Amino acid sequence: MRIDYPIDGRFGKYGGKYIPETLVPAVEELESAYKRYKNDPEFQDELSYYLTNYAGRPTPLYFAKNLSEYVGGARIYLKREDLLHGGAHKTNNTLGQGLLAKRMGKKRIIAETGAGQHGVGTAMASAVLGLNAEIYMGAKDAERQKLNVFRMQLLGSKVHEVMSGSQTLKDAINEALRDWITNLQKTYYLIGSVVGPHPYPMMVRDFQSIIGQEIIQQTREISNTLPNVVVACVGGGSNAIGTFFPFVDHSEVLLYGVEAGGQGIHTGKHSATLSAGSQGILHGMLTYLLQDEFGQIVETHSISAGLDYPGVGPEHALLKDLKRAKYVECVDDDAINAFLVLSKLEGIIPALEPSHAVAYAMKLAKHMNRSENIVVTLSGRGDKDVEVVSEYLRMKEKKEK
């Protein structure tokens, strides 16, 4: 399968540019700048310099021996994006777009953030590249991720708490878009996932594809083959598409995207957009959405703020329709369990987002042969989540008593 997308800004029928007219020239300016620098050796050299020396690439591909033995099946490898500077894969994208913004002569950066990881990534890239960042964060998210709010402030960024709507990631994106419409001449909107109008889903994918490229190289070095299965968590879907994209042509490699099943899809309290959503238009793109029968976007739920989003990148929508990737869900309980298991067995505290992927990989591995390999992208580390997890465990203990 050779996928050469997007064509005219679309992944199949998904994607596009559903935006207010005022943003059209800004998005076109961005597209032409990106096209220009994408293949510019000087730009790529600078990006690669920062990725290596500042952010710490390549990240290791670690064989989780204890976890594999515990599960008893396939060999489980972890792609350690949690070791990237900033503590998550987000830095791959913020450095790329930060350098692009600089070349475009835009010094004011705005960004949205859910769990706060993209906000932190943006704040870091802005600090090191000499840009001024303002980050929009839903008030509810700011409350449950206080540590990251303080990190952003320490790094010199201004954090705007968003009080409108559901006060989570989608509202932060709405507010960032409104800011962009108002201040677009001087402002660069640094989107954190493979969402938004074209060219964002393509550009963010390109910056994140280094994850999958390294996995291919590293598995070849280790075993001279490709993994049998690749697993990543999907909120907006940037770490997943970055992991999947280089594998799309290798049809023998099975791709699994794990969405947040929350308290279970039947309860309605989840964020499993691809599994349970329908087609719609939000944040400039046509994609799968969680919406009611009238087209109103509904509130989502997940234990992890980073997966708590009612939309998903349009390229995932296409991969789902093509059946090239399989999208499944993992409930809060299972994600917490994987969080605890990985911490105890491997000494790695994962973020709650990739804990969903780890949980699903454990399920898959059990039914696979010991000679087979699974790679899980561990998209971030879990320091930010320890409070949420301890609260969760406390509540659970209370319920059981």
Added chain:
Amino acid sequence: MGSNRLRGKFDELSKKNEHALICYVVAGYPDVTTTEDIISSLVISGADIIEIGIPFSDPIADGSVIQEASHRALLCGITPDKCLRISQNIRSKFPDLPILIMTYSNILLKSGFRNFMTRSNLSGVDGFILPDLAIEESCCYIEQATKLGLATVFLASPNTPENRLKVIVNKCSGFVYVVSVYGITGMRKSFENYTVDAIKNIKHVAGSKIPVAVGFGISNASHIRFMVDAGADAVIIGSAIVEKIKSNPNKEKMLLELRSYIVSLKNACK
């Protein structure tokens, strides 16, 4: 036929040498019955064209006033079907009044453009304004609008380049909606010269083919004179009306205040 009703209104006004006053309301805010009473008051006091806003959960082109009103209306259970019923009731009261729906693309997409636009047509709607539908994504919408004789209104911005303006003008069958400023909806104290340039520029491209209406931030008679002097054929008042509704919990007083407000605005259009 929707686009005819609009054209008729603009012809009638231009014969009288008047400019059109277009008024926007958030359907279902504060409730459905009051919305209908508000629209009637607006029309009786001088509104030439009515925009019925169907609330959407994520209105990215709107400022805080319309966001909050939409949010409240949704919490009170407004649905697109109830909004169309408002249109139907207004249509039976005012057979010649041009009625437009302003909402976001997903509301139409969810029931299917064809389905939604057909039902709108049957409910007396004359056309649509969809602020998040760029012309590139509009082919299926335009096809249905043409079939049903509904008016299309696309937005143009101060930063829209001239070659793009030409395409936009050609795709509009109701009027061209000029966004006065870089920004979202909501009242402003004053406007800058770039707004004048934008109106002149768009007016130049539109020629006599199609009327040019200006919206975003307009709230008083001097704003209206400013836009009209720059060449606008129509002005659109939105947030200012919603704000008046919001700040006046007494319905009768609110309707009275709205009436005198609209009379003063309409006078500035003459």
